[in-house]
Amino acid sequence: MASDPLFERLWNGNAPMEEWTTAVSHGAITPVADGIITVHTTYFCGSVTAIRTGEGLVLIDTAKPDTARRTLEVIRSWDESPIHTVIFTHGHIDHTSGIAVIDAEADAKGVPRPRIIAHRNVKRRMERYVASQGFNSLVQGQQFNMSGYVYPVGQRQPDAVYDETLSLAIGGRRFELFHGRGETDDASFVWLPERRVLATGDFVIWVFPNAGNPRKVQRYAAEWAAALRQMEGLKPAILIPGHGPVVFGDERALQMLREGAEALEYLVGETLALINRGATLDEVLHGVKLPPAFLAKPYLAAKYDDPEFLVRSIYHFYAGWFDGDAAHLKPARTAEIATELAELAGGARKLAERAARLSEQGKSRLAVQLAEFAGTAAPDDPAIQAIRARVLQTAIEGDSSLMGKAFLSVYQRQAQQRAG
Ligand SMILES: [Zn+2]
Incomplete structure (x- = not known):
């Protein structure tokens, strides 16, 4: 009342x-x-x-x-x-x-x-x-x-x-x-x-x-x-x-x-404008930003869903599943990519250590990507899995939405288990 x-x-x-x-x-x-x-x-x-x-x-x-x-x-x-x-x-x-x-x-x-x-x-x-x-x-x-x-x-x-x-x-x-x-x-x-x-x-x-x-x-x-x-x-x-x-x-x-x-x-209009100009999903995701005044409203806080997830969903609605990256049309196996990158970097450990550093610098997205490559290249290495768990934990703490936190947590728990 x-x-x-x-x-x-x-x-x-x-x-x-x-x-x-x-x-x-x-x-x-x-x-x-x-x-x-x-x-x-x-x-x-x-x-x-x-x-x-x-x-x-x-x-x-x-x-x-x-x-x-x-x-x-x-x-x-x-x-x-x-x-x-x-x-x-x-x-x-x-x-x-x-x-x-x-x-x-x-x-x-x-x-x-x-x-x-x-x-x-x-x-x-x-x-x-x-x-x-x-x-x-x-x-x-x-x-x-x-x-x-x-x-x-x-x-x-x-x-x-x-x-x-x-x-x-x-x-x-x-x-x-x-x-x-x-x-x-x-x-x-x-x-x-x-x-x-x-x-x-x-x-x-x-x-x-x-x-x-x-x-x-x-x-x-x-x-x-x-x-x-x-x-x-x-x-x-x-x-x-x-x-x-x-x-x-x-x-x-x-x-x-x-x-x-x-x-x-706002989200639909901005996403469509970029799609209509031929933007890739990567460009759309990082190009559309909701004015913070909306999120400051107590009934529009991004506590459950995340506006970035909405942008993806809008992209998918109008533009289908292909994100506009040639490597993703018929992708190589993730495990193969991870192994290849680990070899190039001088070992999965190197990838994981770099992930840890990026995470400390607040570059959580990049850190999670490298940690996942490291973890996939070396699924049975407890030390690498421990780093991966920490990187994911930092990403979870930096996320505002229940969904973002919940789905990252699935992988954080897996990494923690593998770390022993
Ligand atoms: Zn309901």
Whole structure:
């Protein structure tokens, strides 16, 4: 709420989101408007909004099994009516997999399970999760450092899907669903016109838009910006982000939408301008720099994704996988390159020592490259692996984003293990 002191500190950049996560961890209700609440349990799980209607409750998202139970208890402390409809804002499991808890409650009470409504591509996503379950398990485990993680598949599919827009009237309330592509290709935002309440799904997440994840399917930065502009046009009075606290007041809601759109439009525009002039990926990556004023906004900090990863994703969207370096069209094996370079340098040890020096001088990117060559040329040399581990550790400490740190850490842990 606008008067909440913790919210004010978050909005002004004077409190970390972890503090908010601690504050809501017992399951917190934010009263949004008459007959509308949002329930939070942690920043790291999608929030759940419950709307009272004449036919029962409508939920926007479900949380995931470890938070859904508490979320449902909190909703039940507010309203005991059956859940009539569940809208999935997109198919990510922290927004949808709590449906199992909701269904189990309906079964126990002997009432019908709720109808699920979502964009058509949510079904396709669920099919893709079956096809790539091994990889998704691995990546999710890497990104959040959970070894042995198994990506859940087989949850209940939507009962009704739509393509561009969908208007619903449920128990005297109106719901307008709009499809847009952003972090995912199956996203919806939900507009409750009577109270000018906008549930954005993950188009707004209180950090820099997550459109560049290195190990996920293509994201859609330009269309993400377009969706935010469309939301601006609705002129919401209250904004319910996919993650993090609810934002009250026209001015703040519009500011959050507008600045998110501007940051994305900047990256897309600059990247495209260079691509259109024939730039290589190397030139694009080092040529496009987001003005720091964007990243200084407490809701656009590069704490989860990294704008540089977005530039790569935008390049890939328009220009395909080839980076414009002749050596990378049909590359030699990395191990062969590493061995060749080590021999030229006078041994893998030399490469590793040079990496260590560059790392100390703050040239972390170059240091990581040489350390990886050294480590690949001499995978069983504990001393070289120890240097590699230190170089990677320095790179991790110098990185701001969760993803940057997490994926570097995979290799840092490997190097440390090999160092003995
Ligand atoms: Zn999410």
